[in-house]
Amino acid sequence: MSSTIEAPRKRSRRAPEPLAGVEMPWIRVAPDAPYFMDETGAPWTPVGYNDALTWPELGPLYRRKDVDAVDRHLAWLASNGITVLRLMLECAHKGRYLEKPLGTFQPHMVRVWDDLIALCSRHGIRLLLTPYDTFWMWLRFKHHPISRHKGGPCAHQGQVLLCPDTRAAIKNRLTFMVERWGGSGTVFAWDLWNEIHPAQVGDRADCVDVFNEFIHEVSEHVRSLETRLYGRAHPQTVSMFGPELRWRPDLPLADTVFRHPALDFATTHIYMEGSIDHPQDTVACAIDTGRLVRQALREIGDMRPFLDTEHGPIHGFKDWRITLPEAFDDEYFRHMQWAHLASGAAGGGMRWPNRHPHILTVGMRQAQGAMARFLDQMDWTAFRRRNLNEEIELRTAGLTVCASGDDAQALVWLLRTDALAEDGRVRQDAPPIAAGLRVPGLAPGRYSVVMWDTRRGMEAGRTEADAGEDGLSLSDIPVTTDLALAIRRM
Known part of the structure; x- marks a missing residue:
């Protein structure tokens, strides 16, 4: 073809x-x-x-x-x-x-x-x-x-x-x-x-x-x-x-x-x-x-x-x-x-x-x-990620998690499930909860953890932590509505 x-159909004077x-x-x-x-x-x-x-x-x-x-x-x-x-x-x-x-x-x-x-x-x-x-x-x-x-x-x-x-x-x-x-x-x-x-x-x-x-x-x-x-x-x-x-x-x-x-x-x-x-x-x-x-x-x-x-x-x-x-x-x-x-x-x-x-x-x-x-x-x-949605160990009630990681990096997103308002949104005036979790699969070593405010689009804090043979454990992560974590080996 x-x-x-x-x-x-009509030619203009100038294309x-x-x-x-x-x-x-x-x-x-x-x-x-x-x-x-x-x-x-x-x-x-x-x-x-x-x-x-x-x-x-x-x-x-x-x-x-x-x-x-x-x-x-x-x-x-x-x-x-x-x-x-x-x-x-x-x-x-x-x-x-x-x-x-x-x-x-x-x-x-x-x-x-x-x-x-x-x-x-x-x-x-x-x-x-x-x-x-x-x-x-x-x-x-x-x-x-x-x-x-x-x-x-x-x-x-x-x-x-x-x-x-x-x-x-x-x-x-x-x-x-x-x-x-x-x-x-x-x-x-x-x-x-x-x-x-x-x-x-x-x-x-x-x-x-x-x-x-x-x-x-x-x-x-x-x-x-x-x-x-x-x-x-x-x-x-x-x-x-x-x-x-x-x-x-x-x-x-x-x-x-x-x-x-x-x-x-x-x-x-x-x-x-x-x-x-x-x-x-x-x-x-x-x-x-x-x-x-x-x-x-x-x-x-x-x-x-x-x-x-x-x-x-x-x-x-x-x-x-x-x-x-x-x-x-x-x-x-x-x-x-x-x-x-x-x-x-x-x-x-x-x-x-x-x-x-x-x-x-x-x-x-x-x-x-x-x-x-x-x-x-x-x-x-x-980032040779694998999905970790079900492998992440959440140690705090009232949260759900989506995550992925390899042996050097992990991306974790925490979302409140216990603070829904009548209109179906997560309450922004809810008191924050201190989240605890364990991220498996990371190799032993020192890691930086950047906390990201997904609504404002800016860093909300950072910390460092050591991973052992069973992965990286984090505690006291403040979550009001939701929070993303970027975890990288230092």
């Missing part, structure tokens, strides 16, 4: 000037730890969320309605520690297709992406890109250019990963993406397929075999093309709607999402029923986030990174039309991101806004900034 960029970008080093998986680094060797952590070209903050970039507003917004994001945005290359629910008809790339959409990549590079923000909006492709299939109804090759949604001509069209889009934007370090990684699902292959019994073959084919296509053009390749992943792993225990879906040999890191969308997708308090969501990260790390057979690339109150927002109270949502968001990071995942996870308007709150940005300021407390490129 050939690719073309459609000529503008718009391209926006100037800045070269950024490429991101890769750290060779000795399940985290990321740039090609200079500096650690890089994904701190970000999901955005879209039709949502309020990036929307003004469409047809260059207000480029300066988007530029200012990205500068503000960068000042709050945001390092990555996850976006889909088209917004199918609004009919903003990258190709229309299939194989013809619309110039105004291409320019939006040219502009966004240039603007993000100015502010040091990278992009995790996925080629299709598969959710709305499914719901509005008859309107999608890939559909036979619109002149495309695919007869039905259930054939989208099976039809050879459709697969050729998918690879054609990926080729365009690689050739147009793949030479930029502003691209963090490719999410080759958003929420791969058995329904996309007609619920065949051998759907995992089809998934694995599809991923192998498109991954090799992208990697070989990038290597030929640029001498290197961006990291790759494929995402999955997390509950499917629980709903379909008869299918070896974990083989695809956690262990496929072509993928560089693993991603799921953490939408746990009840506690996360329709939360009633800000503690249960953190406990389940930590539990799901632990399960994911157990499924991964090597040291590839894991991260959640979608989470949020999707059921409450989409089905019940509820926008959570801002103060509640801010705390729910902050607790989930620290449970994610402390349990051994990379970064704080990537929220899908699920709010009206469809943007993150100022409090959420501040929470991301608070986490970003913490990141220097750990040596991520040497």
Whole structure:
């Protein structure tokens, strides 16, 4: 299939000037730890969320309605520690297709992406890109250019990963993406397929075999093309709607999402029923986030990174039309991101806004900034962590813990469970408790312990302690609502 960029229907006297970008080093998986680094060797952590070209903050970039507003917004994001945005290359629910008809790339959409990549590079923000909006492709299939109804090759949604001509069209889009934007370090990684699902292959019994073959084919296509053009390749992943792993225990879906040999890191969308997708308090969501990260790390057979690339109150927002109270949502968001990071995942996870308007709150940005300021407390490129959520010995009641560690470092996050207010938040006026705990696995020696206020984003104290053969014991750690501990061998 050939690719073309459609000529503008009306020629302007002067073509718009391209926006100037800045070269950024490429991101890769750290060779000795399940985290990321740039090609200079500096650690890089994904701190970000999901955005879209039709949502309020990036929307003004469409047809260059207000480029300066988007530029200012990205500068503000960068000042709050945001390092990555996850976006889909088209917004199918609004009919903003990258190709229309299939194989013809619309110039105004291409320019939006040219502009966004240039603007993000100015502010040091990278992009995790996925080629299709598969959710709305499914719901509005008859309107999608890939559909036979619109002149495309695919007869039905259930054939989208099976039809050879459709697969050729998918690879054609990926080729365009690689050739147009793949030479930029502003691209963090490719999410080759958003929420791969058995329904996309007609619920065949051998759907995992089809998934694995599809991923192998498109991954090799992208990697070989990038290597030929640029001498290197961006990291790759494929995402999955997390509950499917629980709903379909008869299918070896974990083989695809956690262990496929072509993928560089693993991603799921953490939408746990009840506690996360329709939360009633800000503690249960953190406990389940930590539990799901632990399960994911157990499924991964090597040291590839894991991260959640979608989470949020999707059921409450989409089905019940509820926008959570801002103060509640801010705390729910902050607790989930620290449970994610402390349990051994990379970064704080990537929220899908699920709010009206469809943007993150100022409090959420501040929470991301608070986490970003913490990141220097750990040596991520040497942190060969294992999950310690269940191995940590808590010696004080009224707390839950998410933690990870190796023989030289540990990250511990303590959360009060005994101080919930009527609105489901943890009481900030509760008297602190003196926590005692033991962190196993650390080699004997002297350790520094930095205590981090996750709400204010600043150090709350520090101490030193000696680890023995049974690990590191700590006592009298003051916890009012929650507290993170960065533990490193001195």
